[in-house]
Every structure is written in C-alpha cells, then in structure tokens.
Amino acid sequence: MFSPRLLSLSRRALPRASSLRLLPRRLQSSKPPKQQADAHGNTSSVSTEVLTPGEKVQAGMYLTRNLALLGLAGACAFYIGVELFPTRMSPNSIMNESFELVRGNESCRRLYGEDMKCYGRDGGGKREGRRNFVEHTATPAELTPEKAERSRVRYNLEGHDGAAHGFVFAEVSKGMDSGEFVYVMVQNKRGGATHTIVDNRSALAAGVYGKSAGGGMSALLGGGGGK
Numbered sequence: 001m002f003s004p005r006l007l008s009l010s011r012r013a014l015p016r017a018s019s020l021r022l023l024p025r026r027l028q029s030s031k032p033p034k035q036q037a038d039a040h041g042n043t044s045s046v047s048t049e050v051l052t053p054g055e056k057v058q059a060g061m062y063l064t065r066n067l068a069l070l071g072l073a074g075a076c077a078f079y080i081g082v083e084l085f086p087t088r089m090s091p092n093s094i095m096n097e098s099f100e101l102v103r104g105n106e107s108c109r110r111l112y113g114e115d116m117k118c119y120g121r122d123g124g125g126k127r128e129g130r131r132n133f134v135e136h137t138a139t140p141a142e143l144t145p146e147k148a149e150r151s152r153v154r155y156n157l158e159g160h161d162g163a164a165h166g167f168v169f170a171e172v173s174k175g176m177d178s179g180e181f182v183y184v185m186v187q188n189k190r191g192g193a194t195h196t197i198v199d200n201r202s203a204l205a206a207g208v209y210g211k212s213a214g215g216g217m218s219a220l221l222g223g224g225g226g227k
Contacts, residue, residue, distance in 0.1 A: 089151045089174060091134035095120070098170035098184045102157065107195050108186055113160030118168065120155055141174070145205045149174040150182065157186060165189040173204065 051059065087093065099118045102108050108116070120134040139150040150173045157166040166189055171182040184198040 088176070088178065089149070089172060091136040091151070091153050094136075094151060094153045094170050094172050095134050095155050095168075097179065098153075098168060098181060099155075099157075101181075101184050101197050102168055102186055105186075105195065105197050108157075108197075111159070111188065111195075112157060112164050112166065115160045116157060118155055118157050144173065145207065146173060146175075 095118060102118075103116060134153050134155050136151060136153040139152065141147050141149045144150055150171055152169070152171040155168050157168050159165070167187045168184070169187070170184045172180075173182050176182075180200075181198045182200055182204060183196070186195045186197065187193070
C-alpha cells in the first residue's frame with residue numbers, strides 16, 4: 001500500500017508531467033527559417049518576412065525622398081562649383097572680361113567717367129550688384145559659321161554717380177582664347193547711341209579671323225597658323 005504522503009507527491013507532479021508532454025507540440029508549431037544552399041553546399045537562413053501594402057508604400061516614400069535629397073545635393077554642388085570655378089563661356093566670366101575692354105575704351109570713359117561700374121539684371125531700387133543675374137543666351141554650334149557654340153550676355157553699365165546708363169552686349173565663341181570676343185558693344189540707354197569696341201562677326205563669317213595670328217581662333221576655324 002502506498003502511503004498518503006507518497007500519493008500527495010504524485011498528484012502534485014502530474015501537472016508538471018502534462019506540461020512536459022505539451023512542450024514538444026509547441027516547439028513543432030513554430031516554423032524554422034528556410035535554409036538556402038549556395039554553390040559550395042553551405043546553408044544559410046533566409047527570412048520569409050513579407051511587407052504589408054502600407055509598409056511597401058512607406059518604404060517607397062522613404063526611397064523617393066532620399067533620391068530627391070541626393071539630386072538636390074548634386075545640383076547644389078554643381079552650381080557652387082560653377083560659381084567658384086567659372087569657365088570662359090560662363091556669363092560672369094564674359095561680363096568681367098568684356099568690362100575690362102569697356103573700361104579701357106576712351107569713348108566710354110568720356111561718356112561714363114573713370115569710375116564706371118557694371119552689374120547684372122536691374123532689380124530696381126538699390127539692388128544692383130555685380131553678382132546679380134546676368135542675362136545670357138547660347139547659340140548651338142550648328143547655327144554658327146565656325147561650327148562652335150556661342151555664348152551671349154547683356155549687362156548694365158553705370159557711370160559716375162549714376163550720370164549715364166548703358167547696356168553692354170558681348171559674345172564669345174567656344175574655343176576663343178582669353179580676351180577674344182565675337183563682339184563687344186555699348187549702347188546708351190538715353191539716346192540709343194552705340195559704341196562698338198570689338199566686332200569680329202564679318203571675319204568669323206568669312207572664316208579668316210585669326211588665321212594669320214596662329215592663336216585660338218586659328219584652331220577654332222581650322223586654319224593653319226602662320227599662313
């Protein structure tokens with residue numbers, strides 16, 4: 001016969017035994033991650049997690065935002081580089097170089113004074129400055145006689161104490177050396193009189209400009225220097 005104490009101990013152990021019998025079933029209910037073998041026979045676990053439609057939309061929005069930020073950063077870096085390291089064909093470079101010719105012209109000095117200044121688009125009031133937007137256009141190479149791209153600018157010219165105002169028109173052809181222009185002209189805003197400082201349009205159309213000099217224009221027009 002079993003003692004009462006032994007029976008009570010066996011009854012207390014029954015729930016624990018039932019829980020132990022249920023434990024393997026719980027373990028079997030959880031699916032292990034899929035195993036994927038590579039070319040060398042090594043296996044690795046592959047996640048089978050699937051995104052919900054809402055999560056897919058959110059991930060697409062994050063990706064679009066990051067791509068937009070990258071594009072904006074690239075554009076800013078490009079324009080900063082252009083401002084810091086301008087090329088000969090850039091509007092500000094053409095304005096600065098042509099203004100040196102205008103300032104050295106005797107007729108312009110008489111009309112606008114020794115202390116003349118130039119600036120870009122006139123925004124009205126006191127907003128004028130050399131860093132203002134410089135109006136410019138580009139001509140494709142196929143539309144020019146020398147088959148080279150051209151860049152044309154227009155900017156403002158102001159005399160001493162605002163006594164006289166004018167427009168400066170300047171154009172450069174790609175391949176020209178520093179200081180060379182297709183033309184540089186100054187037009188007075190009040191009377192409309194035009195002072196021509198440089199004009200090589202006829203020579204470019206005829207294909208003869210720079211051939212005797214053997215410089216940048218000779219290479220631009222395909223002529224042999226020194227002939």
